[in-house]
Amino acid sequence: MDYFLTEEQQMIRDLAKEIADEKVMPVRAELDEKEEFPWDIMKTLAQSDFMGIYIPEEYGGMGKGGFEFSLAVEELSRACLGVSTSYAANALGTYPILLYGSEAQKKKYLPEIASGQRLVAFGLTEANAGSDAAGVQTTAKLEGNEYVLNGTKQWITNGGEAEIYTIIAMTDKNKGARGASAFIVEKGTPGFTFGKKENKLGIRASSTRELVFENCRIPKENLISKEGMGFIVAMKTLDKSRTGVGAQGVGVAQGAFDAAANYARERHQFGQPVISFQAVQHMLADMATQIEAARALVYSVAKYVDSGMKDVSKESAMAKLFATDVAMKVTIDAVQVMGGAGYMREYPVEKMMRDAKILQIYEGTNQIQRNVIGQALIKETARKKD
Protein backbone atom coordinates (compact mmCIF):
# COMPACT_ATOMS: atom_id res chain seq x y z
CA MET A 1 0.00 0.00 0.00
CA ASP A 2 1.14 3.54 -0.70
CA TYR A 3 1.50 5.64 2.44
CA PHE A 4 2.27 8.81 0.47
CA LEU A 5 5.73 9.23 1.91
CA THR A 6 7.59 12.46 1.20
CA GLU A 7 10.58 12.34 -1.09
CA GLU A 8 12.95 12.38 1.89
CA GLN A 9 11.05 9.62 3.66
CA GLN A 10 11.23 7.48 0.53
CA MET A 11 14.94 8.18 0.34
CA ILE A 12 15.42 6.99 3.92
CA ARG A 13 13.35 3.86 3.33
CA ASP A 14 15.05 3.05 0.01
CA LEU A 15 18.58 3.46 1.36
CA ALA A 16 17.69 1.38 4.43
CA LYS A 17 16.35 -1.29 2.08
CA GLU A 18 19.53 -1.18 0.02
CA ILE A 19 21.66 -1.63 3.14
CA ALA A 20 19.37 -4.42 4.39
CA ASP A 21 19.51 -6.27 1.06
CA GLU A 22 23.21 -5.82 0.32
CA LYS A 23 24.86 -5.76 3.74
CA VAL A 24 22.52 -7.56 6.12
CA MET A 25 20.84 -10.40 4.20
CA PRO A 26 24.06 -12.08 3.06
CA VAL A 27 25.44 -12.32 6.62
CA ARG A 28 22.36 -12.70 8.83
CA ALA A 29 22.52 -16.48 9.13
CA GLU A 30 26.20 -16.37 10.05
CA LEU A 31 25.70 -13.58 12.60
CA ASP A 32 22.90 -15.64 14.15
CA GLU A 33 24.96 -18.82 14.19
CA LYS A 34 28.09 -17.21 15.63
CA GLU A 35 26.23 -14.82 17.92
CA GLU A 36 28.42 -12.03 16.56
CA PHE A 37 27.84 -8.31 17.05
CA PRO A 38 27.29 -6.72 13.59
CA TRP A 39 30.02 -4.08 13.76
CA ASP A 40 30.45 -3.84 9.98
CA ILE A 41 26.76 -3.14 9.53
CA MET A 42 26.74 -0.62 12.38
CA LYS A 43 29.62 1.19 10.69
CA THR A 44 27.78 1.21 7.36
CA LEU A 45 24.68 2.60 9.07
CA ALA A 46 26.82 5.26 10.75
CA GLN A 47 28.57 6.23 7.52
CA SER A 48 25.20 6.46 5.76
CA ASP A 49 23.85 8.87 8.44
CA PHE A 50 21.31 6.45 9.94
CA MET A 51 22.50 6.84 13.55
CA GLY A 52 21.26 10.40 13.78
CA ILE A 53 17.98 10.31 11.83
CA TYR A 54 15.95 11.48 14.85
CA ILE A 55 18.66 13.78 16.30
CA PRO A 56 18.30 17.54 15.56
CA GLU A 57 20.53 18.98 12.85
CA GLU A 58 22.22 21.36 15.31
CA TYR A 59 23.74 18.27 16.97
CA GLY A 60 24.81 16.69 13.68
CA GLY A 61 21.71 14.60 13.05
CA MET A 62 19.19 14.55 10.21
CA GLY A 63 16.54 16.38 12.22
CA LYS A 64 13.81 13.89 11.36
CA GLY A 65 11.32 12.21 13.67
CA GLY A 66 10.38 8.86 15.09
CA PHE A 67 8.41 8.10 11.94
CA GLU A 68 11.46 8.33 9.68
CA PHE A 69 13.42 6.32 12.24
CA SER A 70 10.67 3.67 12.17
CA LEU A 71 10.92 3.41 8.39
CA ALA A 72 14.61 2.57 8.72
CA VAL A 73 13.97 0.12 11.57
CA GLU A 74 11.25 -1.64 9.56
CA GLU A 75 13.52 -2.19 6.56
CA LEU A 76 16.40 -3.49 8.66
CA SER A 77 14.03 -5.76 10.60
CA ARG A 78 12.80 -7.27 7.36
CA ALA A 79 16.33 -8.60 6.91
CA CYS A 80 17.46 -9.28 10.49
CA LEU A 81 15.93 -8.48 13.86
CA GLY A 82 19.27 -8.96 15.61
CA VAL A 83 20.76 -6.13 13.56
CA SER A 84 17.73 -3.87 13.92
CA THR A 85 17.73 -4.44 17.69
CA SER A 86 21.33 -3.25 17.95
CA TYR A 87 20.39 -0.25 15.82
CA ALA A 88 17.17 0.61 17.66
CA ALA A 89 18.68 0.10 21.14
CA ASN A 90 21.04 2.91 20.26
CA ALA A 91 18.05 5.24 20.02
CA LEU A 92 16.61 3.86 23.25
CA GLY A 93 19.84 4.80 25.01
CA THR A 94 19.90 8.23 23.38
CA TYR A 95 16.35 9.38 24.17
CA PRO A 96 17.07 10.17 27.87
CA ILE A 97 19.76 12.64 26.75
CA LEU A 98 17.69 13.96 23.86
CA LEU A 99 14.54 14.44 25.95
CA TYR A 100 15.95 15.49 29.32
CA GLY A 101 19.66 16.20 28.89
CA SER A 102 21.13 19.62 29.64
CA GLU A 103 22.44 21.72 26.77
CA ALA A 104 25.99 20.82 27.82
CA GLN A 105 25.16 17.09 27.84
CA LYS A 106 23.52 17.33 24.43
CA LYS A 107 26.49 19.20 22.97
CA LYS A 108 28.91 16.69 24.43
CA TYR A 109 27.18 13.45 23.50
CA LEU A 110 24.67 13.88 20.67
CA PRO A 111 27.14 14.74 17.87
CA GLU A 112 29.20 11.60 18.46
CA ILE A 113 26.02 9.53 18.73
CA ALA A 114 24.63 11.04 15.51
CA SER A 115 27.83 10.31 13.63
CA GLY A 116 27.89 6.77 14.99
CA GLN A 117 31.34 7.26 16.51
CA ARG A 118 30.01 5.86 19.78
CA LEU A 119 27.12 3.48 20.44
CA VAL A 120 24.66 3.94 23.30
CA ALA A 121 22.77 1.58 25.61
CA PHE A 122 19.94 2.07 28.07
CA GLY A 123 20.16 0.40 31.48
CA LEU A 124 16.97 -0.04 33.50
CA THR A 125 16.36 -3.77 34.02
CA GLU A 126 17.78 -5.61 37.04
CA ALA A 127 17.29 -8.96 38.72
CA ASN A 128 14.35 -7.51 40.64
CA ALA A 129 13.29 -4.71 38.33
CA GLY A 130 12.05 -4.48 34.78
CA SER A 131 8.32 -4.37 34.34
CA ASP A 132 8.44 -3.09 37.92
CA ALA A 133 10.65 -0.09 37.23
CA ALA A 134 10.33 0.99 40.87
CA GLY A 135 12.20 -2.13 41.98
CA VAL A 136 15.57 -0.77 40.90
CA GLN A 137 18.25 -1.59 43.48
CA THR A 138 21.28 0.04 41.88
CA THR A 139 22.16 3.07 43.97
CA ALA A 140 23.79 6.41 43.22
CA LYS A 141 25.08 8.34 46.20
CA LEU A 142 26.29 11.91 45.94
CA GLU A 143 29.73 12.35 47.50
CA GLY A 144 31.15 15.82 46.94
CA ASN A 145 31.22 16.44 43.20
CA GLU A 146 30.67 12.81 42.28
CA TYR A 147 27.95 10.21 42.28
CA VAL A 148 29.00 6.74 43.40
CA LEU A 149 27.14 3.92 41.64
CA ASN A 150 26.70 0.41 43.02
CA GLY A 151 24.59 -2.42 41.63
CA THR A 152 24.08 -4.70 38.65
CA LYS A 153 21.96 -4.18 35.53
CA GLN A 154 20.99 -7.22 33.49
CA TRP A 155 19.91 -8.05 29.93
CA ILE A 156 21.24 -4.75 28.62
CA THR A 157 21.13 -4.55 24.83
CA ASN A 158 24.38 -3.25 23.29
CA GLY A 159 26.06 -3.93 26.68
CA GLY A 160 29.82 -4.11 26.25
CA GLU A 161 29.73 -2.76 22.69
CA ALA A 162 28.29 0.66 23.54
CA GLU A 163 30.50 3.39 24.97
CA ILE A 164 27.78 5.59 26.44
CA TYR A 165 25.24 4.24 28.94
CA THR A 166 22.13 5.92 30.28
CA ILE A 167 21.47 4.29 33.63
CA ILE A 168 18.57 4.44 36.05
CA ALA A 169 19.69 4.27 39.69
CA MET A 170 18.17 5.12 43.07
CA THR A 171 19.29 8.36 44.69
CA ASP A 172 16.75 7.99 47.49
CA LYS A 173 15.54 4.46 48.22
CA ASN A 174 12.86 5.64 50.64
CA LYS A 175 10.93 7.45 47.93
CA GLY A 176 10.28 4.41 45.71
CA ALA A 177 9.88 5.32 42.04
CA ARG A 178 10.28 8.99 42.94
CA GLY A 179 13.71 8.25 44.31
CA ALA A 180 15.10 7.11 40.94
CA SER A 181 17.45 9.24 38.82
CA ALA A 182 19.01 8.93 35.38
CA PHE A 183 22.76 9.12 34.73
CA ILE A 184 25.24 9.02 31.89
CA VAL A 185 28.09 6.57 32.46
CA GLU A 186 30.91 6.13 29.96
CA LYS A 187 32.62 2.85 29.20
CA GLY A 188 36.04 2.78 30.82
CA THR A 189 34.98 4.56 34.00
CA PRO A 190 36.75 2.81 36.91
CA GLY A 191 34.33 0.56 38.78
CA PHE A 192 32.18 -0.06 35.68
CA THR A 193 32.61 -3.55 34.20
CA PHE A 194 30.63 -6.01 32.12
CA GLY A 195 29.25 -9.31 33.33
CA LYS A 196 28.33 -12.35 31.32
CA LYS A 197 27.09 -12.18 27.76
CA GLU A 198 23.74 -13.94 27.39
CA ASN A 199 23.17 -16.89 25.07
CA LYS A 200 19.79 -16.20 23.51
CA LEU A 201 16.96 -17.92 21.61
CA GLY A 202 16.85 -15.17 19.00
CA ILE A 203 18.25 -11.74 18.03
CA ARG A 204 21.60 -13.46 18.52
CA ALA A 205 23.53 -10.85 16.53
CA SER A 206 22.67 -8.31 19.22
CA SER A 207 24.71 -8.13 22.38
CA THR A 208 22.94 -8.63 25.72
CA ARG A 209 25.06 -8.26 28.85
CA GLU A 210 25.22 -7.43 32.50
CA LEU A 211 26.54 -4.05 33.63
CA VAL A 212 28.32 -4.14 36.96
CA PHE A 213 28.92 -1.01 39.05
CA GLU A 214 31.24 -1.26 42.02
CA ASN A 215 31.95 2.09 43.62
CA CYS A 216 31.84 3.58 40.14
CA ARG A 217 32.42 7.33 40.49
CA ILE A 218 30.97 9.64 37.86
CA PRO A 219 30.99 13.46 37.76
CA LYS A 220 27.96 15.17 39.29
CA GLU A 221 27.14 16.78 35.94
CA ASN A 222 26.35 13.33 34.48
CA LEU A 223 22.99 13.40 36.25
CA ILE A 224 20.24 13.72 33.63
CA SER A 225 17.61 16.29 34.62
CA LYS A 226 17.18 16.33 38.40
CA GLU A 227 17.32 13.80 41.19
CA GLY A 228 14.03 11.92 41.41
CA MET A 229 13.27 12.29 37.69
CA GLY A 230 14.65 8.87 36.73
CA PHE A 231 11.31 7.10 36.56
CA ILE A 232 9.78 9.82 34.39
CA VAL A 233 12.87 9.86 32.13
CA ALA A 234 12.53 6.09 31.71
CA MET A 235 8.80 6.15 31.02
CA LYS A 236 8.97 9.00 28.50
CA THR A 237 11.91 7.26 26.80
CA LEU A 238 9.86 4.08 26.44
CA ASP A 239 6.86 6.07 25.16
CA LYS A 240 9.13 7.36 22.37
CA SER A 241 10.82 4.08 21.57
CA ARG A 242 7.81 1.74 21.54
CA THR A 243 6.74 2.62 18.02
CA GLY A 244 10.23 1.58 16.94
CA VAL A 245 9.58 -1.87 18.42
CA GLY A 246 6.27 -1.87 16.56
CA ALA A 247 8.19 -1.11 13.36
CA GLN A 248 10.46 -4.06 14.13
CA GLY A 249 7.35 -6.24 14.29
CA VAL A 250 6.09 -4.98 10.94
CA GLY A 251 9.51 -5.53 9.36
CA VAL A 252 10.15 -9.06 10.57
CA ALA A 253 6.57 -10.07 9.68
CA GLN A 254 7.02 -8.67 6.18
CA GLY A 255 10.31 -10.53 5.78
CA ALA A 256 8.71 -13.80 6.88
CA PHE A 257 5.68 -13.26 4.65
CA ASP A 258 7.87 -12.55 1.59
CA ALA A 259 9.87 -15.72 2.16
CA ALA A 260 6.75 -17.83 2.70
CA ALA A 261 4.86 -16.44 -0.32
CA ASN A 262 7.86 -17.00 -2.57
CA TYR A 263 8.33 -20.53 -1.38
CA ALA A 264 4.63 -21.33 -1.81
CA ARG A 265 4.89 -20.30 -5.44
CA GLU A 266 7.91 -22.54 -6.05
CA ARG A 267 6.98 -25.63 -4.03
CA HIS A 268 4.85 -28.11 -5.99
CA GLN A 269 2.57 -30.78 -4.49
CA PHE A 270 -0.10 -32.81 -6.27
CA GLY A 271 1.20 -31.34 -9.52
CA GLN A 272 0.68 -27.68 -8.69
CA PRO A 273 2.33 -24.91 -6.70
CA VAL A 274 1.13 -25.00 -3.09
CA ILE A 275 0.10 -21.33 -3.35
CA SER A 276 -2.76 -22.48 -5.57
CA PHE A 277 -4.37 -24.27 -2.62
CA GLN A 278 -6.96 -22.22 -0.78
CA ALA A 279 -5.71 -23.50 2.58
CA VAL A 280 -2.38 -21.81 1.87
CA GLN A 281 -3.93 -18.74 0.23
CA HIS A 282 -6.09 -18.10 3.29
CA MET A 283 -3.09 -18.24 5.56
CA LEU A 284 -1.19 -15.83 3.33
CA ALA A 285 -4.23 -13.56 3.06
CA ASP A 286 -4.52 -13.35 6.86
CA MET A 287 -0.81 -12.72 7.22
CA ALA A 288 -0.78 -9.92 4.62
CA THR A 289 -3.87 -8.29 6.12
CA GLN A 290 -2.45 -8.38 9.64
CA ILE A 291 0.86 -6.91 8.46
CA GLU A 292 -0.85 -4.05 6.66
CA ALA A 293 -3.05 -3.29 9.68
CA ALA A 294 0.02 -3.30 11.94
CA ARG A 295 1.93 -1.04 9.56
CA ALA A 296 -0.96 1.43 9.31
CA LEU A 297 -1.17 1.60 13.12
CA VAL A 298 2.58 1.95 13.63
CA TYR A 299 2.86 4.71 11.01
CA SER A 300 -0.11 6.62 12.42
CA VAL A 301 1.15 6.41 15.99
CA ALA A 302 4.70 7.36 14.97
CA LYS A 303 3.34 10.49 13.31
CA TYR A 304 1.13 11.18 16.31
CA VAL A 305 4.13 10.92 18.65
CA ASP A 306 6.17 13.20 16.35
CA SER A 307 3.39 15.79 16.37
CA GLY A 308 4.50 16.66 19.91
CA MET A 309 1.46 15.35 21.80
CA LYS A 310 2.16 15.27 25.50
CA ASP A 311 0.70 11.94 26.52
CA VAL A 312 1.28 9.18 24.00
CA SER A 313 1.57 6.22 26.38
CA LYS A 314 -1.66 4.55 25.32
CA GLU A 315 -1.17 4.95 21.58
CA SER A 316 2.48 3.89 21.59
CA ALA A 317 1.59 0.88 23.74
CA MET A 318 -1.12 -0.07 21.22
CA ALA A 319 1.32 0.13 18.30
CA LYS A 320 3.91 -1.99 20.12
CA LEU A 321 1.35 -4.52 21.36
CA PHE A 322 -0.48 -5.04 18.10
CA ALA A 323 2.47 -5.05 15.72
CA THR A 324 4.56 -7.42 17.84
CA ASP A 325 1.70 -9.86 18.38
CA VAL A 326 1.24 -9.80 14.59
CA ALA A 327 4.98 -10.44 14.17
CA MET A 328 4.81 -13.55 16.37
CA LYS A 329 1.74 -14.91 14.63
CA VAL A 330 2.95 -14.18 11.10
CA THR A 331 6.41 -15.66 11.64
CA ILE A 332 4.90 -18.85 13.11
CA ASP A 333 2.51 -19.08 10.14
CA ALA A 334 5.36 -18.45 7.70
CA VAL A 335 7.13 -21.52 9.11
CA GLN A 336 3.87 -23.46 8.74
CA VAL A 337 3.34 -22.37 5.11
CA MET A 338 6.86 -23.50 4.28
CA GLY A 339 6.44 -26.79 6.15
CA GLY A 340 9.65 -28.78 6.45
CA ALA A 341 11.66 -26.08 4.69
CA GLY A 342 10.41 -23.51 7.18
CA TYR A 343 11.85 -25.57 10.02
CA MET A 344 15.29 -25.79 8.46
CA ARG A 345 18.14 -23.35 9.15
CA GLU A 346 18.79 -23.21 5.41
CA TYR A 347 15.74 -20.94 5.12
CA PRO A 348 15.36 -17.66 7.01
CA VAL A 349 11.93 -18.04 8.63
CA GLU A 350 12.82 -20.26 11.59
CA LYS A 351 15.26 -17.53 12.68
CA MET A 352 12.56 -14.90 12.20
CA MET A 353 10.24 -16.93 14.42
CA ARG A 354 12.91 -17.23 17.12
CA ASP A 355 13.75 -13.54 16.77
CA ALA A 356 10.15 -12.31 16.85
CA LYS A 357 9.49 -13.69 20.35
CA ILE A 358 11.61 -11.00 22.01
CA LEU A 359 9.35 -8.29 20.60
CA GLN A 360 6.52 -9.45 22.87
CA ILE A 361 8.88 -9.31 25.83
CA TYR A 362 11.32 -6.40 25.69
CA GLU A 363 10.67 -2.70 26.20
CA GLY A 364 7.68 -3.70 28.31
CA THR A 365 6.05 -7.11 27.89
CA ASN A 366 2.82 -7.11 25.94
CA GLN A 367 1.02 -7.75 29.24
CA ILE A 368 2.51 -4.51 30.55
CA GLN A 369 1.42 -2.75 27.34
CA ARG A 370 -2.15 -3.88 28.05
CA ASN A 371 -1.77 -2.49 31.59
CA VAL A 372 -0.64 0.85 30.15
CA ILE A 373 -3.59 0.91 27.77
CA GLY A 374 -5.96 -0.18 30.56
CA GLN A 375 -4.73 2.57 32.89
CA ALA A 376 -5.22 5.16 30.18
CA LEU A 377 -8.73 3.86 29.48
CA ILE A 378 -9.65 4.18 33.16
CA LYS A 379 -8.47 7.81 33.12
CA GLU A 380 -10.34 8.55 29.92
CA THR A 381 -13.59 7.02 31.12
CA ALA A 382 -13.37 8.90 34.40
CA ARG A 383 -12.85 12.15 32.52
CA LYS A 384 -15.91 11.53 30.33
CA LYS A 385 -18.16 11.18 33.39
CA ASP A 386 -17.22 14.65 34.67
Added chain:
Amino acid sequence: MNIIVCIKQVPDTAEIRINPETNTLMREGVPSIINPFDLHALEAGIKIKEQLGGKVLVLTMGPPQAETALREAISIGADEAVLLSDRAFAGSDTWATSYILAQAVRKLGADIIFCGKQAIDGDTAQVGPETAEFLGIPHISYVIKIEEIKDNYIRVQRLMDEGYDIVESGLPVLLTVVKELNQPRMPSLKGKMAAKKAEIKKMGQAEIEADENNIGLKGSPTQVKNIFAPQVKTERKMLAGAPEEQVDALIAELRGIKCL
Protein backbone atom coordinates in the same frame (compact mmCIF):
# COMPACT_ATOMS: atom_id res chain seq x y z
CA MET B 1 44.73 17.33 -2.43
CA ASN B 2 42.74 17.77 -5.63
CA ILE B 3 41.38 14.39 -6.60
CA ILE B 4 39.59 13.60 -9.84
CA VAL B 5 37.76 10.31 -10.24
CA CYS B 6 36.83 9.32 -13.78
CA ILE B 7 33.67 7.24 -13.94
CA LYS B 8 31.59 5.69 -16.69
CA GLN B 9 27.90 4.95 -16.81
CA VAL B 10 27.38 1.42 -18.08
CA PRO B 11 24.42 -0.92 -18.55
CA ASP B 12 23.91 -3.23 -15.57
CA THR B 13 25.16 -6.44 -17.12
CA ALA B 14 23.48 -8.47 -14.40
CA GLU B 15 20.19 -7.34 -15.93
CA ILE B 16 21.10 -7.69 -19.59
CA ARG B 17 19.42 -10.23 -21.82
CA ILE B 18 20.51 -11.37 -25.25
CA ASN B 19 18.13 -11.33 -28.19
CA PRO B 20 18.13 -15.00 -29.20
CA GLU B 21 17.52 -14.24 -32.89
CA THR B 22 20.09 -11.55 -33.52
CA ASN B 23 22.52 -12.47 -30.72
CA THR B 24 22.77 -8.82 -29.76
CA LEU B 25 22.34 -7.13 -26.38
CA MET B 26 18.83 -6.02 -25.56
CA ARG B 27 19.54 -2.63 -23.99
CA GLU B 28 15.93 -1.49 -23.71
CA GLY B 29 14.86 -1.11 -20.12
CA VAL B 30 18.27 -2.16 -18.79
CA PRO B 31 19.15 0.02 -15.81
CA SER B 32 22.34 2.06 -15.95
CA ILE B 33 24.88 1.86 -13.16
CA ILE B 34 28.28 3.30 -12.33
CA ASN B 35 30.93 0.96 -13.70
CA PRO B 36 31.67 -1.27 -10.65
CA PHE B 37 35.46 -0.77 -10.84
CA ASP B 38 34.90 3.00 -10.77
CA LEU B 39 33.15 2.68 -7.40
CA HIS B 40 36.45 1.40 -6.03
CA ALA B 41 38.22 4.37 -7.64
CA LEU B 42 35.70 6.70 -5.99
CA GLU B 43 36.19 5.03 -2.60
CA ALA B 44 39.95 5.45 -2.95
CA GLY B 45 39.50 9.14 -3.72
CA ILE B 46 37.14 9.73 -0.79
CA LYS B 47 39.50 7.90 1.60
CA ILE B 48 42.42 10.12 0.58
CA LYS B 49 40.29 13.22 1.00
CA GLU B 50 39.28 12.07 4.49
CA GLN B 51 42.95 11.48 5.32
CA LEU B 52 44.58 14.54 3.79
CA GLY B 53 41.77 16.98 3.07
CA GLY B 54 40.96 18.48 -0.31
CA LYS B 55 38.11 17.66 -2.65
CA VAL B 56 36.91 14.85 -4.87
CA LEU B 57 35.59 15.73 -8.30
CA VAL B 58 33.89 13.09 -10.42
CA LEU B 59 34.28 13.37 -14.15
CA THR B 60 32.47 11.51 -16.87
CA MET B 61 31.98 11.77 -20.59
CA GLY B 62 28.62 10.69 -21.86
CA PRO B 63 25.12 11.65 -22.95
CA PRO B 64 23.05 14.02 -20.75
CA GLN B 65 21.57 11.08 -18.85
CA ALA B 66 25.04 10.25 -17.48
CA GLU B 67 24.23 13.00 -14.99
CA THR B 68 22.47 10.31 -12.93
CA ALA B 69 25.77 8.51 -12.42
CA LEU B 70 27.43 11.74 -11.31
CA ARG B 71 24.65 12.46 -8.79
CA GLU B 72 25.01 8.94 -7.45
CA ALA B 73 28.74 9.57 -6.99
CA ILE B 74 27.92 12.72 -5.01
CA SER B 75 25.53 10.74 -2.80
CA ILE B 76 28.43 8.42 -2.01
CA GLY B 77 30.78 11.26 -1.11
CA ALA B 78 32.13 13.18 -4.12
CA ASP B 79 32.13 16.97 -3.70
CA GLU B 80 31.74 18.14 -7.27
CA ALA B 81 30.82 16.69 -10.65
CA VAL B 82 31.58 17.56 -14.24
CA LEU B 83 29.77 16.11 -17.22
CA LEU B 84 31.59 16.18 -20.55
CA SER B 85 28.80 16.15 -23.04
CA ASP B 86 28.79 17.42 -26.60
CA ARG B 87 27.45 16.11 -29.89
CA ALA B 88 30.96 16.47 -31.22
CA PHE B 89 32.13 13.81 -28.72
CA ALA B 90 29.75 11.16 -30.08
CA GLY B 91 31.41 8.07 -31.51
CA SER B 92 34.71 8.62 -29.70
CA ASP B 93 36.84 5.50 -29.30
CA THR B 94 39.21 4.99 -26.37
CA TRP B 95 41.87 7.24 -27.98
CA ALA B 96 39.50 10.17 -28.50
CA THR B 97 37.82 9.62 -25.14
CA SER B 98 41.20 9.72 -23.39
CA TYR B 99 42.09 12.91 -25.24
CA ILE B 100 38.81 14.52 -24.14
CA LEU B 101 39.26 13.44 -20.52
CA ALA B 102 42.85 14.69 -20.54
CA GLN B 103 41.79 18.08 -21.90
CA ALA B 104 39.19 18.35 -19.14
CA VAL B 105 41.68 17.32 -16.43
CA ARG B 106 44.07 20.02 -17.69
CA LYS B 107 41.31 22.61 -17.23
CA LEU B 108 40.18 21.31 -13.84
CA GLY B 109 43.58 20.54 -12.32
CA ALA B 110 44.35 17.48 -10.23
CA ASP B 111 47.04 15.97 -8.02
CA ILE B 112 45.70 12.44 -8.35
CA ILE B 113 43.40 10.95 -10.95
CA PHE B 114 41.66 7.67 -10.20
CA CYS B 115 40.06 5.35 -12.75
CA GLY B 116 38.62 1.86 -12.49
CA LYS B 117 40.88 -0.65 -14.20
CA GLN B 118 38.36 -1.10 -17.01
CA ALA B 119 34.69 -0.65 -17.87
CA ILE B 120 32.49 -3.73 -17.81
CA ASP B 121 30.91 -2.89 -21.17
CA GLY B 122 33.98 -2.31 -23.35
CA ASP B 123 36.56 -4.12 -21.20
CA THR B 124 39.49 -2.42 -22.97
CA ALA B 125 41.32 -1.06 -19.89
CA GLN B 126 42.83 1.56 -22.21
CA VAL B 127 41.23 4.86 -21.23
CA GLY B 128 43.01 5.29 -17.89
CA PRO B 129 46.57 4.79 -19.14
CA GLU B 130 45.88 6.68 -22.39
CA THR B 131 44.57 9.68 -20.46
CA ALA B 132 47.81 9.77 -18.47
CA GLU B 133 49.80 9.64 -21.73
CA PHE B 134 47.87 12.59 -23.15
CA LEU B 135 48.52 14.49 -19.92
CA GLY B 136 52.17 13.56 -19.97
CA ILE B 137 52.06 12.26 -16.40
CA PRO B 138 52.95 8.85 -14.94
CA HIS B 139 50.30 6.21 -14.44
CA ILE B 140 50.19 3.08 -12.31
CA SER B 141 47.60 0.51 -13.31
CA TYR B 142 45.96 -2.34 -11.33
CA VAL B 143 46.59 -0.69 -7.97
CA ILE B 144 45.73 -3.11 -5.18
CA LYS B 145 46.98 -1.11 -2.21
CA ILE B 146 47.96 2.47 -1.48
CA GLU B 147 50.83 2.16 0.99
CA GLU B 148 51.67 5.80 1.51
CA ILE B 149 50.67 9.16 0.15
CA LYS B 150 51.96 12.59 1.08
CA ASP B 151 52.94 15.83 -0.62
CA ASN B 152 54.23 15.00 -4.06
CA TYR B 153 54.83 11.32 -3.24
CA ILE B 154 52.84 8.10 -3.52
CA ARG B 155 53.78 4.45 -3.03
CA VAL B 156 51.40 1.73 -4.13
CA GLN B 157 51.20 -1.99 -4.77
CA ARG B 158 50.47 -2.98 -8.36
CA LEU B 159 48.77 -6.33 -8.87
CA MET B 160 50.75 -8.72 -11.08
CA ASP B 161 50.06 -12.26 -12.28
CA GLU B 162 52.14 -13.56 -9.42
CA GLY B 163 52.37 -11.25 -6.42
CA TYR B 164 52.68 -7.50 -6.71
CA ASP B 165 55.12 -4.71 -7.57
CA ILE B 166 55.80 -1.81 -5.25
CA VAL B 167 55.74 1.38 -7.32
CA GLU B 168 56.70 4.88 -6.23
CA SER B 169 55.73 8.03 -8.08
CA GLY B 170 55.60 11.76 -7.76
CA LEU B 171 52.38 13.70 -8.24
CA PRO B 172 50.38 14.30 -10.31
CA VAL B 173 49.75 10.67 -11.14
CA LEU B 174 46.95 8.59 -12.60
CA LEU B 175 46.01 5.32 -10.91
CA THR B 176 43.73 2.61 -12.23
CA VAL B 177 42.39 0.40 -9.45
CA VAL B 178 41.22 -3.18 -8.99
CA LYS B 179 38.35 -4.39 -6.81
CA GLU B 180 40.64 -5.76 -4.12
CA LEU B 181 41.81 -2.23 -3.28
CA ASN B 182 38.87 -1.45 -0.99
CA GLN B 183 35.22 -1.94 -0.11
CA PRO B 184 33.13 0.85 -1.65
CA ARG B 185 30.83 2.55 0.83
CA MET B 186 27.07 2.92 0.47
CA PRO B 187 25.50 6.33 -0.22
CA SER B 188 24.63 8.44 2.83
CA LEU B 189 21.39 10.27 3.54
CA LYS B 190 23.16 13.64 3.66
CA GLY B 191 24.95 12.73 0.44
CA LYS B 192 21.67 11.87 -1.24
CA MET B 193 20.21 15.20 -0.24
CA ALA B 194 23.31 17.01 -1.47
CA ALA B 195 23.14 15.04 -4.73
CA LYS B 196 19.60 16.18 -5.32
CA LYS B 197 20.59 19.83 -5.05
CA ALA B 198 24.07 19.64 -6.54
CA GLU B 199 24.86 21.61 -9.65
CA ILE B 200 26.42 19.42 -12.30
CA LYS B 201 28.92 21.46 -14.30
CA LYS B 202 28.74 20.75 -18.02
CA MET B 203 31.68 21.13 -20.38
CA GLY B 204 31.76 20.68 -24.13
CA GLN B 205 34.34 20.90 -26.89
CA ALA B 206 34.72 24.66 -26.54
CA GLU B 207 35.13 24.65 -22.76
CA ILE B 208 37.89 22.06 -22.79
CA GLU B 209 39.46 23.53 -25.95
CA ALA B 210 39.51 20.20 -27.75
CA ASP B 211 40.84 19.97 -31.29
CA GLU B 212 37.95 18.84 -33.49
CA ASN B 213 40.25 16.50 -35.39
CA ASN B 214 40.95 14.52 -32.20
CA ILE B 215 37.40 13.88 -31.05
CA GLY B 216 34.28 12.00 -32.06
CA LEU B 217 34.23 9.59 -34.98
CA LYS B 218 36.65 11.78 -36.88
CA GLY B 219 39.26 11.60 -34.12
CA SER B 220 38.88 7.87 -33.57
CA PRO B 221 41.39 5.56 -35.23
CA THR B 222 39.41 2.49 -34.16
CA GLN B 223 36.81 1.39 -36.69
CA VAL B 224 34.37 -1.21 -35.44
CA LYS B 225 33.36 -3.40 -38.37
CA ASN B 226 31.36 -6.00 -36.57
CA ILE B 227 30.80 -7.31 -33.08
CA PHE B 228 30.40 -11.02 -32.68
CA ALA B 229 31.22 -13.86 -30.36
CA PRO B 230 33.98 -15.87 -32.07
CA GLN B 231 32.94 -19.39 -32.87
CA VAL B 232 35.26 -21.93 -31.43
CA LYS B 233 35.88 -24.75 -33.91
CA THR B 234 37.52 -27.80 -32.52
CA GLU B 235 38.72 -30.81 -34.47
CA ARG B 236 40.76 -33.60 -33.10
CA LYS B 237 42.84 -36.17 -34.82
CA MET B 238 44.81 -38.89 -33.08
CA LEU B 239 48.13 -39.82 -34.63
CA ALA B 240 49.23 -43.42 -34.27
CA GLY B 241 52.31 -45.43 -35.03
CA ALA B 242 55.97 -45.26 -34.01
CA PRO B 243 57.24 -41.89 -32.75
CA GLU B 244 59.05 -41.21 -36.07
CA GLU B 245 55.87 -41.90 -38.04
CA GLN B 246 53.89 -39.66 -35.71
CA VAL B 247 56.36 -36.81 -36.18
CA ASP B 248 56.18 -37.14 -39.96
CA ALA B 249 52.39 -37.24 -39.83
CA LEU B 250 52.31 -34.19 -37.56
CA ILE B 251 54.57 -32.20 -39.89
CA ALA B 252 52.39 -33.15 -42.81
CA GLU B 253 49.28 -32.06 -40.92
CA LEU B 254 50.79 -28.71 -39.95
CA ARG B 255 51.94 -28.11 -43.52
CA GLY B 256 48.48 -29.02 -44.71
CA ILE B 257 46.90 -26.22 -42.66
CA LYS B 258 49.76 -23.88 -43.56
CA CYS B 259 51.12 -23.65 -40.01
CA LEU B 260 54.54 -24.61 -41.25
